[in-house]
Amino acid sequence: MATIHEVAKHAGVSVATVSRVVNNNVTVTEKTRTRVQDSIEELNYEPSVLGRNLRNSESRLLLVLLPSISNPFYTDIINGIQDTAIAQGYNILLCETDSNPKREAIYFNLIRNRLADGIISMDPTVNKERLTELAISHPIVQCSEYDEEGTIPYVTIDNELAAYQAVKHLIKLGQKKIALINSDEKFLYARERQIGYEKAMKEYGLQIRQEWIYHAKNLDFQSGQQAVRVLLSQEEKPTAFFSVSDIFAIGALKEINTKGLQVPQDIAVVGFDKISFSNMTHPTLTTVAQPMYRMGSIAATMIINKISGKDVESIILDHELIIRDST
Structure with missing residues (x-):
């Protein structure tokens, strides 16, 4: 590989001039710039990115x-x-x-x-x-x-608005017993999406039952399954789940299927995020798409x-x- 000194000699300029061209310095004339760039291309010279970044106090x-x-x-x-x-x-x-x-x-x-x-x-x-x-x-x-x-x-x-619209969609379909599968409340998105859930429920006069709000400790498919086990073990069972994550929702779909129930005939499910897997489930998952x-x-x-x-x-x-x- 050619060195900067060889490029300078080939182009008939100083090493400093080659450096100015490489670093796009505006003080170099167009004629000189073209000559140096031609030499760089002909000799296949590759400037040291690390060296340039160190001189410019940047890492890129x-x-x-x-x-x-x-x-x-x-x-x-x-x-x-x-x-x-x-x-x-x-x-x-x-x-x-x-x-x-x-x-x-x-x-x-x-x-x-x-x-x-x-x-x-x-x-x-x-x-x-x-x-x-x-x-x-x-x-x-x-x-x-x-x-x-x-x-x-x-x-x-707007996580609150997105959750509100998702739950409102379930309500307009006739769902009244809607459970929430949520993450830990220490996360802002979990708090905002719960606020949206509660806002929609209150707006339509539906009861917010604390036993129908499940907080998962981990963000994984197994937590979605566990949420369904807990929520469907109650005496009065929800007929719809709004999940703050597609990961929870997909786990919920699996557990619902394991229990021999049909989606959405027996239980409706809405997720959140529109991850790639959400279109590969059976049935395909209704979800909030983030860009x-x-x-x-x-x-x-x-x-x-x-x-x-x-x-x-x-x-x-x-x-x-x-x-x-x-x-």
Whole structure:
């Protein structure tokens, strides 16, 4: 591979001039720039990205914090982040925190030591105080989950409205005994979606029964199954489930089928997120669609703008209720 000195000699210019061309310095004349670029192409010269980044005090690396890479909810968001980041000359590093403060601290130190330029946080369990403190001097944005009382810009949807519309759909179909399969209330999305559920129930004069609100400890298919076991073991049984996650809803579908019940004839089910699996179930799952790829793309644009010193405002995207065969 050719060196910068060989390119300079071939083009008849100084090493400093080649460096200016590589770094798009405007002080180089167009004639000289063309001659240097021709030499670079002819000699197949590849500038040292690491060296250039170190000189410019940048890594061109974005950290993406998420609790679990295995959760299918994050797939499209990650794709949106990655495609947009790469198009802007950045790479991403997926940082699975597993809700572990020690892992979180390692990733925070990467940006403190300038080994990364910014953070996109999608972790609902992140230490909000430390993240806010870090955001004072480093570029950070939040995606999907955010701190409602914080100052860090975010991109998300209106979770309360989305849940309200999903439950309203069930009510308009004639459902009156609607149970909620929810996550831990420490998560903002869980609280907001429960508020939407309760709002729809109250609006139509339906009783909110606390024994029909199930809070899962883990976000997995098994928790959806367990929710159905508990809710259908009660003397008065619900006839519809609104789940705050497609993962719970798919687990619920499996357990309902195991019990020999029919969906939606015996029990209607609505999920949330529109993950890829939601269209592969039997029956297919009615769900709230989040624009996940677009959400990731916007998050990447926001963090890159913030790195560049531009003002960044929070964004709330539209959602859509996708009606399928489970209702």
